[in-house]
Amino acid sequence: MTSPKNLDSRATAVRRTWARRCNKLLFSSVTNETFPTIGFELPEGRDHLTEKTIKAFKYIYEHHIDDADWFMKADDDTYVILENLRYFLSGQNSNEPIFFGQHVKTIVKQGHFSGGAGYVLSKETLRRIGAKGNDETICRQDGGAEDAEFGKCMETLGVKVGNSTNKLGRNRFHCFDPDTHLMGGYSDWYYQYDANGAKKVTYHENRSSKIFRPVLVTT
Known part of the structure; x- marks a missing residue:
């Protein structure tokens, strides 16, 4: 579109x-x-x-x-x-x-x-x-x-x-830019409406680039 x-x-x-x-x-x-x-x-x-x-x-x-x-x-x-x-x-x-x-x-x-x-x-x-x-x-x-x-x-x-989450319960499709999904900072409505929000806590905790680096390597 x-x-x-x-x-x-x-x-x-x-x-x-x-x-x-x-x-x-x-x-x-x-x-x-x-x-x-x-x-x-x-x-x-x-x-x-x-x-x-x-x-x-x-x-x-x-x-x-x-x-x-x-x-x-x-x-x-x-x-x-x-x-x-x-x-x-x-x-x-x-x-x-x-x-x-x-x-x-x-x-x-x-x-x-x-x-x-x-x-x-x-x-x-x-x-x-x-x-x-x-x-x-x-x-x-x-x-x-x-x-x-x-x-x-x-x-x-x-x-x-259909369920498009991976084996860790993480979304494959993302509605924000990469920085937001990688570093957190979601709008309040996202937590309220995202159907897989409860399974994405580990995304939001990985705010430090040092912590997030191994996640990028292993996922």
């Missing part, structure tokens, strides 16, 4: 770095003559992220469902370590109605995933969006908080929230 003002900066950086290792890369924004985008003519802003996300996945369903087993939504300020993502997904079944991301325990009964951390859909999940995603009684088409509204849509479609 990107916007016209970020095409020459953030989107270009994504295109030149981690996205080069993707099997298929698509940018969702308005039509641009010099930068390859899907070209959704939608108003910019957070109020329209829900519509932008739903339309993007519908487009992928119609044109690219046979190109991959897993489909990831990421913002233009998200950095993805593709090797780690592939390793994690190699142990998952793309024929199951499931998706993965940073689990947030708010609004939706089963929780939903933080939009900023990105989330990954199985092929079966994409099929369900393609089949019923246009139904406004199932998936809100615009407005609201994109990640929460998408989570509601997934729950209604029978798509389950």
Whole structure:
């Protein structure tokens, strides 16, 4: 997901770095003559992220469902370590109605995933969006908080929230920048809503670079 003002900066950086290792890369924004985008003519802003996300996945369903087993939504300020993502997904079944991301325990009964951390859909999940995603009684088409509204849509479609924590109970998907996740200093809301917060105490205690150095080596 990107916007016209970020095409020459953030989107270009994504295109030149981690996205080069993707099997298929698509940018969702308005039509641009010099930068390859899907070209959704939608108003910019957070109020329209829900519509932008739903339309993007519908487009992928119609044109690219046979190109991959897993489909990831990421913002233009998200950095993805593709090797780690592939390793994690190699142990998952793309024929199951499931998706993965940073689990947030708010609004939706089963929780939903933080939009900023990105989330990954199985092929079966994409099929369900393609089949019923246009139904406004199932998936809100615009407005609201994109990640929460998408989570509601997934729950209604029978798509389950997958567990993406590692064997130590630590998140693989992160909604803040590396310094915050490595050194602590989270906002109060994070402790309240992060579904795996209780399992992440050791992250927050490792505030000294000397203490944290062996953690970086061993994880």
